[in-house]
Amino acid sequence: MGYRFSNLTAACQDDWRAYIEHDFVRDLGDGTLDENAFRHYLKQDYLFLIHFARAYALAAYKSRTLADLRQAHEGLKAIVDLELGLHVGYCQEWGISEADLADLPEARATLAYTRYVLDAGSRGDLLDLHVALAPCVVGYGEIANWLNAQPSTLRGEANPYDAWIAMYESEDFQSAMHAELEWIDARLADVTPARFAELCTVFRDATRLEVDFWQMGLDRTD
Numbered sequence: 761m762g763y764r765f766s767n768l769t770a771a772c773q774d775d776w777r778a779y780i781e782h783d784f785v786r787d788l789g790d791g792t793l794d795e796n797a798f799r800h801y802l803k804q805d806y807l808f809l810i811h812f813a814r815a816y817a818l819a820a821y822k823s824r825t826l827a828d829l830r831q832a833h834e835g836l837k838a839i840v841d842l843e844l845g846l847h848v849g850y851c852q853e854w855g856i857s858e859a860d861l862a863d864l865p866e867a868r869a870t871l872a873y874t875r876y877v878l879d880a881g882s883r884g885d886l887l888d889l890h891v892a893l894a895p896c897v898v899g900y901g902e903i904a905n906w907l908n909a910q911p912s913t914l915r916g917e918a919n920p921y922d923a924w925i926a927m928y929e930s931e932d933f934q935s936a937m938h939a940e941l942e943w944i945d946a947r948l949a950d951v952t953p954a955r956f957a958e959l960c961t962v963f964r965d966a967t968r969l970e971v972d973f974w975q976m977g978l979d980r981t982d
């Protein structure tokens with residue numbers, strides 16, 4: 761008993777490192793990532809964000825307290841009112857129009873990951889849902905910090921992906937990540953070992969699906 765978020769990453773260290781230090785991430789950091797791989801990722805990420813917004817709506821439905829309901833509402837609003845708009849603008853800078861995004865076929869890796877999160881949350885409680893979302897929310901913050909610690913990472917105009925790194929290292933994003941960590945830490949503090957084992961499975965599976973999402977970008981698979 762007395763678990764914390766770090767016990768989840770420790771329980772699936774190999775999968776977690778494979779996600780944080782994926783070749784897609786390394787190439788993005790040193791600026792060598794194939795531009796078409798990045799475009800493929802950006803397009804699929806638009807669909808990912810839409811389903812992620814649905815997951816926050818599911819979190820609202822699963823909330824037992826006003827505090828949890830407000831948190832889910834904030835997450836949903838952030839994606840629908842802010843992040844999707846920013847994403848569409850960012851896609852345009854990469855030559856992807858709104859029309860391209862509107863009739864995009866969903867890649868298998870996007871389908872698998874997003875529906876897995878929604879299913880883990882539907883089957884379980886609010887903690888299962890947050891644990892399924894955590895590789896996304898916490899992982900991208902950790903990736904930005906990991907990239908900044910690598911000597912091979914190139915920052916500024918020399919790297920076409922600099923804006924991507926800047927987004928996830930930003931204070932706004934890092935503080936949202938810490939709020940999520942605190943929420944999960946508080947709930948993990950009193951779960952039983954059997955319950956923790958269930959949550960580890962959810963966390964590991966979602967992490968593996970993040971790895972597949974990066975790989976989909978590199979391979980440009982549908």
Ligand SMILES: Cc1ncc(C[n+]2csc(CCO)c2C)c(N)n1
Pocket residue numbers: 805808809812835838839843895896897898900970973
């Ligand atoms: C495959 C994939 N995984 C994670 C993120 C990052 N992300 C998406 S929504 C969100 C929560 C903040 O509202 C975060 C951190 C992404 N873009 N694409």
